[in-house]
Structures are given as structure tokens and as C-alpha cells.
Amino acid sequence: MATAALLVLTATAAIAQPQAPAAVTQQDDWKIAIYPIFAWVPLGIDIEVELPPFEGGGGGAGAIVDGRFDGAFLAGFSAAKGLFRIDSDGLWAAVGGDRPERPFLRVDVDAFYFHLTGGVKVVKDLYITGGVRRMALKYNVALGDLPEFERKPGVWDPLLGLGWHGYYNRLEVHATFEGGGFGVGTDVEYAGSFRLDWKPLSHFGLIGGYSYLYFELSDERAARTFTVKQTLHGPVVGIGLYF
Numbered sequence: 420m421a422t423a424a425l426l427v428l429t430a431t432a433a434i435a436q437p438q439a440p441a442a443v444t445q446q447d448d449w450k451i452a453i454y455p456i457f458a459w460v461p462l463g464i465d466i467e468v469e470l471p472p473f474e475g476g477g478g479g480a481g482a483i484v485d486g487r488f489d490g491a492f493l494a495g496f497s498a499a500k501g502l503f504r505i506d507s508d509g510l511w512a513a514v515g516g517d518r519p520e521r522p523f524l525r526v527d528v529d530a531f532y533f534h535l536t537g538g539v540k541v542v543k544d545l546y547i548t549g550g551v552r553r554m555a556l557k558y559n560v561a562l563g564d565l566p567e568f569e570r571k572p573g574v575w576d577p578l579l580g581l582g583w584h585g586y587y588n589r590l591e592v593h594a595t596f597e598g599g600g601f602g603v604g605t606d607v608e609y610a611g612s613f614r615l616d617w618k619p620l621s622h623f624g625l626i627g628g629y630s631y632l633y634f635e636l637s638d639e640r641a642a643r644t645f646t647v648k649q650t651l652h653g654p655v656v657g658i659g660l661y662f
Contacts, residue, residue, distance in 0.1 A: 447501050454495040457657035459630055461488055464514050465650040466526050468560055470568050471643035479562045481524040483516025493655070504538040504546055504584065514651065522563030529557040538582050546582040551575055552599065552608070558647065570645045572638035574604030591616035600634065608634040616659050624659040
């Protein structure tokens, strides 16, 4: 009887032993991802420009009919712990488009974007986010018989948005939506993305998804305002490293 009582007491003590610290430690571990190769292929490219008046003549406006993608490179980083999350990525892209007549229009854009956001988890896997996007752009525009126009606007856009980041064993699901600009940088900006990270190995994954970016920008130099409305959207593919 004494031996049985001792066994019962031992089992009871083991069951009653608090398990929370181990769970908290696991939950509070950093989740870090580096995306060294992360290509965005903007299959949908829409650009509408309005040129300021030139000396001795008026300006003009128009939108491209056929988009042109010359190349892009995207890399990213994310870190999450507890209630907090940080995401950043950088993009270089060369895009453009043409309109053969009514009158002729050609637009070439060399663009660099840097994006940084911080998020706070409000419910399971859902974050409220805030951050900034730096856009450094170079536009070369040929419109009809007007002289070729070049402008290099650069802006910092404040951003507010939502992010969903779910971790399911070997699969991660990431979805974001942001709005910004507010007249501080661009007049308005909307961006969204959906991405799946499939991890066949614990520290290596394959990335697939879709990304969208739209902005309206007014750039004034010497009382001559250049305006542009631009949309880029298309699939993203790449690899991820996880720690």
C-alpha cells in the first residue's frame, strides 16, 4: 500500500508540473527568413503619363497600349517573434510600354523600391502593419513630335495595412494589403501580395505567389508638373532560407 501510494503521489506531481515555460519558449523563438532570390515578373503593366508644357509648345498625355518587361530583381527578409513582426524587401525593375499611334507614345521606367514594415499581432496570424516604401524612379517619355522628356522623381511613402502570416508545418501562407502615400510621397498607393512558402527541408523553401502595386504620382519641378499613374502585377517565384 505504501508503495502504491508513493507511485500515485509521484504520478500526480509529474502531471501537475507546469508545462507553460516550454511552450512559451517555443512560441517566443525567432522565425527568420531570408529570400536571396525572389523574382517578380510583372505580366500586367499599365502606365499613364501627363507631360508638362515645353518651351514654345504645350504638353501632352497618354497611356501605353503594350507593356514591356525588361527585367527585375527582388530580395527580402522577415523576422517574427511573439506579437511582433518585421518585413523588408528591395526591388529593381526595368519596365515600359508603347502606343504606336494617336499619337506615338513610348515610356521607359527604371525603378528601385525599398519596402520596410513592422507589424503587431491582433488575433491569430493577423497583424496590423505600418511602414514606409522608398521609390526612386526614372522616366523617359517620347510623345508624338514633342522633345524626349526625362524626369527622376523620388518619394518616401508612409504605409498602413494588414498582414496574414500562417505557419503550418512545411507550409507558410503570407498575404498582405497596404495603402499609403497620402500626398506625403505619392498621391496614393495600393499594394497587395499573396505567397506560399513550401519547405521540403527545414531551412530551405520554394516560393510562389502573386504581387500587385498601383500608385499615382505628381512631381513638380520649376512649376512644371509631371504626373503618372502606374500599375504592376504578376507572379513571384524564388527560394527562401529559414532559421
